[in-house]
Amino acid sequence: MTLRYALLAMLSAGPMTGYEISRRFQSTVGFLWHAPDSQIYPELRKMEDDGLVAGEDEVGGGPRGTKRRYEITDAGIRALREWMETTPRYAPDRDTAHLRAAYFEWATPEASRRALEAHIAHFSALIVQWEKQIYEIDERVNDVLVRRLEHLPPAERSRAAAFKRFSDEGLIARAETGIAWARRGLRLVELYPAPAGA
Amino acid sequence: MTLRYALLAMLSAGPMTGYEISRRFQSTVGFLWHAPDSQIYPELRKMEDDGLVAGEDEVGGGPRGTKRRYEITDAGIRALREWMETTPRYAPDRDTAHLRAAYFEWATPEASRRALEAHIAHFSALIVQWEKQIYEIDERVNDVLVRRLEHLPPAERSRAAAFKRFSDEGLIARAETGIAWARRGLRLVELYPAPAGA
DNA sequence: CCAGTCATGTAAGATGTTACATGATTCC
DNA sequence: GGAATCATGTAACATCTTACATGACTGG
Numbered sequence: 537m538t539l540r541y542a543l544l545a546m547l548s549a550g551p552m553t554g555y556e557i558s559r560r561f562q563s564t565v566g567f568l569w570h571a572p573d574s575q576i577y578p579e580l581r582k583m584e585d586d587g588l589v590a591g592e593d594e595v596g597g598g599p600r601g602t603k604r605r606y607e608i609t610d611a612g613i614r615a616l617r618e619w620m621e622t623t624p625r626y627a628p629d630r631d632t633a634h635l636r637a638a639y640f641e642w643a644t645p646e647a648s649r650r651a652l653e654a655h656i657a658h659f660s661a662l663i664v665q666w667e668k669q670i671y672e673i674d675e676r677v678n679d680v681l682v683r684r685l686e687h688l689p690p691a692e693r694s695r696a697a698a699f700k701r702f703s704d705e706g707l708i709a710r711a712e713t714g715i716a717w718a719r720r721g722l723r724l725v726e727l728y729p730a731p732a733g734a
Numbered sequence: 735m736t737l738r739y740a741l742l743a744m745l746s747a748g749p750m751t752g753y754e755i756s757r758r759f760q761s762t763v764g765f766l767w768h769a770p771d772s773q774i775y776p777e778l779r780k781m782e783d784d785g786l787v788a789g790e791d792e793v794g795g796g797p798r799g800t801k802r803r804y805e806i807t808d809a810g811i812r813a814l815r816e817w818m819e820t821t822p823r824y825a826p827d828r829d830t831a832h833l834r835a836a837y838f839e840w841a842t843p844e845a846s847r848r849a850l851e852a853h854i855a856h857f858s859a860l861i862v863q864w865e866k867q868i869y870e871i872d873e874r875v876n877d878v879l880v881r882r883l884e885h886l887p888p889a890e891r892s893r894a895a896a897f898k899r900f901s902d903e904g905l906i907a908r909a910e911t912g913i914a915w916a917r918r919g920l921r922l923v924e925l926y927p928a929p930a931g932a
Numbered sequence: 933c934c935a936g937t938c939a940t941g942t943a944a945g946a947t948g949t950t951a952c953a954t955g956a957t958t959c960c
Numbered sequence: 961g962g963a964a965t966c967a968t969g970t971a972a973c974a975t976c977t978t979a980c981a982t983g984a985c986t987g988g
Contacts, residue, residue: 537974537975538828538830538833539975541833542833545833545836545837545840548837548840553939554939554940554941555938555939555940558939558940559938565833565836566826567827568827568828568829568832568833568836569827569828569829569830569833570826570827570828571976572976572977572978573939573940573941574940574941574942574943574976574977574978574979575975575976575977577939577940577941578941578942581941602939602940602941603938603939603940604939604940616837616840617840617841620834620837620838620840620841620842620845621841621842621845623848623849623852624830624831624834624849624852624853625830626830626831626856627828627830628764628768629765629766629767629768629905630736630766630767630768630825631766631767631905632736632767632822632823632824632825633822633824634766634901634904634905635736635739635740635743635763635766635767635901636818636822637897637900637901637904638743638763638766638897638898638901638902639743639746639814639818639897639898640818640894640897641886641890641893641894641897642743642746642814642815642818643815643818643819644818644819647818647819650821651821651822654821654822654824655822658824688839689929691929692839692929694926695839695926695929696838696839698922698926699835699836699837699838699839699922700836700837702835702918702919702922703832703833703835703836704836705915705918706832706835706912706915706919707827707829707832709911709914709915710908710911710912710915712911713907713908713910713911714904714908716907717900717903717904717907717908720900720903721900721904724896724897724900728892728893728896731887731889731890731893735946735947737947751967752967752968752969753966753967753968756967756968757966768948769948770948770949770950771967771968771969772948772949772950772951772968772969772970772971773947773948773949775967775968775969776969776970779969800967800968800969801966801967801968802967802968933988934987934988935986935987935988936985936986936987936988937984937985937986937987938983938984938985938986939982939983939984940981940982941980941981941982942979942980942981943978943979943980943981944977944978944979944980945976945977945978945979946975946976946977946978947974947975947976947977948973948974948975948976949972949973949974949975950971950972950973950974951970951971951972951973952969952970952971952972953968953969953970953971954967954968954969955966955967956965956966956967957964957965957966958963958964958965958966959962959963959964959965960961960962960963960964
């Protein structure tokens with residue numbers, strides 16, 4: 537169900553074709569709530585059935601003549617607002633990295649090291665991504681964000697931008713915490729000699 | 735597939751009945767990789783089919799006479815070791831909290847505050863949980879952990895305990911980062927006055 | 933002429949969630 | 961007598977993943 541609200545949030549920036557949504561999703565909201573095309577297109581159709589978005593075929597459009605343009609409806613805006621008012625539920629943890637680490641006694645030191653380095657690489661890449669996002673907020677160069685802000689009364693724009701930045705900063709902080717953790721893990725791997733039998 | 739390895743990790747502490755696995759899972763590995771009973775029991779059967787665990791009905795057992803005791807096999811140990819050697823893959827983010835925060839312009843200040851407070855409450859509860867785990871490691875009072883360590887040669891015990899502790903500490907650090915983030919968010923909500931129209 | 937982008941999915945399978953069933957025993 | 965624990969699931973549904981299909985048009 538969250539995908540639905542992620543898409544509504546996207547469409548609050550203005551009307552877009554399914555393809556546009558799909559592409560832009562991958563480089564913005566998709567970082568926060570991943571979904572492949574094969575989920576996005578059908579979900580848009582379902583949202584249309586439920587009246588949250590209005591879709592219409594575009595003429596002179598795409599290669600297969602089947603380009604569909606979606607616009608958020610008033611009901612869609614309402615649904616987005618209502619979702620925002622609900623208290624969030626937290627999904628139970630499913631964390632491979634920490635699960636592995638808790639049982640490193642079954643891994644060779646090399647594998648532990650590899651896992652921790654992969655952890656660092658993963659979060660380092662995320663930091664680059666989030667810092668790019670922050671740059672794009674500050675410089676107002678991200679197309680979706682700019683359109684999003686344009687849809688708001690001028691007085692609210694800096695507020696909206698501040699929250700978006702705030703969200704990104706939280707993810708950077710989390711990634712940094714993860715990296716620091718993995719570095720400590722690497723030191724632990726060095727500290728404890730490999731067991732003879734493993 | 736990860737559930738399978740989480741269960742193998744559990745069973746590395748020694749043989750247990752399905753029920754025991756299920757209960758203990760919820761208070762140890764389940765914090766790292768959640769699974770309900772309805773997933774655990776069938777998975778154990780599948781693992782038995784694949785030869786990773788050996789199961790046998792216990793006589794004089796439970797209320798319905800259907801208590802099953804599982805023991806990890808050599809193939810199971812091998813599978814666990816092999817999994818530990820693989821490089822971990824990171825699932826794409828699906829993060830409701832940060833998704834919401836990025837679009838707080840659609841929430842009332844009250845709802846934003848509520849969401850951030852729920853975030854703090856959630857992670858505070860997790861910290862309590864992880865600190866309890868650490869206490870149980872240090873004092874060697876957790877039954878599953880104690881059995882786990884007993885199955886290892888004495889020289890490797892402190893190493894295994896250190897890794898388990900390391901894993902928990904990482905989760906505490908993450909939770910603390912999340913709490914600090916939410917606190918900053920609360921200040922932001924105060925800072926930016928509520929828009930008139932919302 | 934070949935790779936990439938445009939544009940929208942279907943299909944099959946794996947995994948996860950939620951609710952419920954069963955019935956004896958033990959503790960208060 | 962009633963609630964909780966023991967013990968093991970089934971069933972239905974929702975969601976997610978992975979692979980693939982289609983075919984025109986665009987740039988090098």
